Amino acid sequence: VPIGGGGLISGIAIAAKALKPDIQIIGVEAAMYPCMHAALRGETPKTGGATIAEGIAVKEAGELTRQICAELVDDIVLVEEEHLERAITLYAEVEKTIAEGAGAAGLAALIAHPARFQGRKVGLVLCGGNIDTRLLSSVLTRALVREHRLTSIRIIGDDRPGLLALVSKIIGDQGANIMEVAHNRIALDVPAKGAEFDILIETRDAQHTQEVIDALAQAGYPPRSL
Template sequence: MAEYAITIDDVKRAAATIQGQVLRTPLVPAPRLSQLTGATVCVKHENMQPTGSFKERGAVNKLESLTAEERKRGVIAMSAGNHAQAVAYHARRLGIPATIVMPESAPLVKAENTRAYGARVILHGETLYESADKARQIAAEEGLVFVHPYDDPNVMAGQGTIGIEMLEDAPDLDQIIVPIGGGGLISGITIAAKALKPSIEIVGVEAALYPSFHNAIHHEDRPIGGATLAEGIAVKTVGKLPLPIVRDLVPDIVLVDEPLIERAVNAYATLQRTMAEGAGAAGLAAMLAEPERFKGKRVGLVLCGGNIDARILASVMVRELERDDRIASFRITSDDRPGFLGRVASRLGSLGANILEVSHSRLFLDVPAKGVSIDITIETRDRMHTLVVFEALAADGLAPQRIDSRRLSEAAN
C-alpha cells in the first residue's frame, strides 16, 4: 500500500487510546432498511455517542496525543457543530481548556451546547473558512493547539476505529458506505477496512450540492454551494491528507440530491426508529439513489450523526407523507349553504380519511359572491386510499382540486 498520512497501526493504536473513553457503538441489523433497499443492511449507530456523532473518536485521539505542556495551554478548533461539541466535551473531561470558533450562522442550539460543555465559544465570520482563519490567528496569539476536524493524522486514525469495529462485528460485509465531508471519516475507515479485508468495497457519498471530492478526483468543476439538509458534509475544500487515500482506495463517490436525503432521514426515523441528521443519512440516500449497485450485497451503513433539529425532523417527516400521498390537500368550491361543510366532513369520515386542517373562505375573487371555498388537508392510509377518496368526492359532484406546494392542480377525476 502506498504511503499515506496514517496506517492500520495508527488506527489500532487509536482504538487502544479511545477504549473506555468513547462508546463502542453497536452495529445493528436493519431488516426494514434491507427490505427497502434490496440489500442486507447493518447500521453503525454513531448517533449514540454522548455528543451525537462520530467526531468524539478523532477528538479523543488528538487530545490524548498532547504533551502536558500543550494540555496546559489548551486547544482551539473551528466547527459549526459536531466537531465543536466533541472537542469541548472531551477537553472538559480531560481538564484541557478549549476554545471553539464558530460561524455567526451556526445553529444557536449547537453554540449553546458547546458552551455547556465548558468551552469558550467565539462566533466569527459568515463561513467556516472565516472561522478557521480566526481560529488560527487566536492559536498563534495564545499558543493554543489547533485541532483540525479532518486534516490531522490523529483525527483520521481516531475516526478509522469505526472500520475496525464494523469488521469485528460483521466480517462478511461486502461494502461500507461512508458520508464524505472533509474526508477524515472515510479516509480513516478506508485505511482500516482495506487492511483488514482487502476485498471490501468502500463507497463514498456526498451531497450533490457539495461535490468537493468528486470534483477533485474526477477533475470536474461542478458548482459547490447551497442550502443542504446534510450540512455536516457541506464542505467546499477537500482535506489534503485524506484526498490521496480516497483517490486511490475509494472506487466511486455517489452524489445524492436533497429529496433522497430527506427520504433517508425519514426512513431512519420510521423504519429503523433512530435519529439521523442529513449527513448521517447520506449513506442510505446513496442506496436509494443507486439500488442496483447494492442489491444483494451485505452493506454496512455509517450513521455518523444524529444531531438534527426537532423542527427540521418534523418538517422532513411531513414532507415525506405528502410525497407518498398520505397527506393531501384539496379545494372544493360550492354554493354557500348551511350544513355543506358538515356534509363534506361526514363524507370524508365515511371514506376513512382523517381531517388535519380546514380553511373556509368566502373572499376569494374566483369564488362566486354566493359561493364558498373550502381548503381541506387530510391524512390517508396510502396513495391508493387517497385516490379512492378523491374519486369518491368527484363522483359526489364535489369536483375536488388538488393543492400542492407549487400550484392548484386540475380537478380530480
C-alpha cells in the same frame, strides 16, 4: 460512507482494505457540495445551497484525505436532497433511529442508486444524529405529503348552510381525518354565491387518498389536489 473533508472515509478505507483488500469503499456526498467527487476528477467543485446534510457541506476536500481517497476509495456517488430526506425518514420509521442529514447519506445512496447495490451486501455508516427537532418534524411531515398520507384538496361549492358538514361526513365515512380547513368566500375565481374550501386530510396511503377524492366527486364535489 458520508464524505465531508474526507477524514472518516479515509480511516474506514485504510482499516477495511487492510482486513479485506477486495472490499469496495463507496463515498457519498450531497449533490450541492461535491468537493471530493470533483477533486478526484481534477475538477473545480461547484458548491453552495441550503442542504440538509450540513455536516458534510464543505467547500474543499482535505489535502491529505484526497490522496488517501484517490488510492483506496472505489467511487463517490452524489445524492439529492429528496434522497437525504427519505433516508432520515426511513431511519426514524423503520430503525427507530434519529439521523441527521449527513449521517443518513449512506442510506440515501442506496435510495438514489438502487440498481447499483442490488444483490450486494452493503454496510452503512450512520455517523450522526445532530438534527434540530423542528427540522426533523418538517422532514417527517414532508414524507407524509410525499407518500400522499397528508393531502390538501380544494372543493368549490354553493355557499349554503350544511355544505361543510356534508363534505366532512363524506371524508369521515371514508375513514380519513380532517386536519385543517380554510373557508374562502371572496376568491374571484369562485362564483359570488359559491365558496371555496381548502381541506388538509390525513389518510393511510395514496390509494386511500384517491378513494376519498372519488367519493367526493361522486357526491358532486370533485376536489382538486393542491
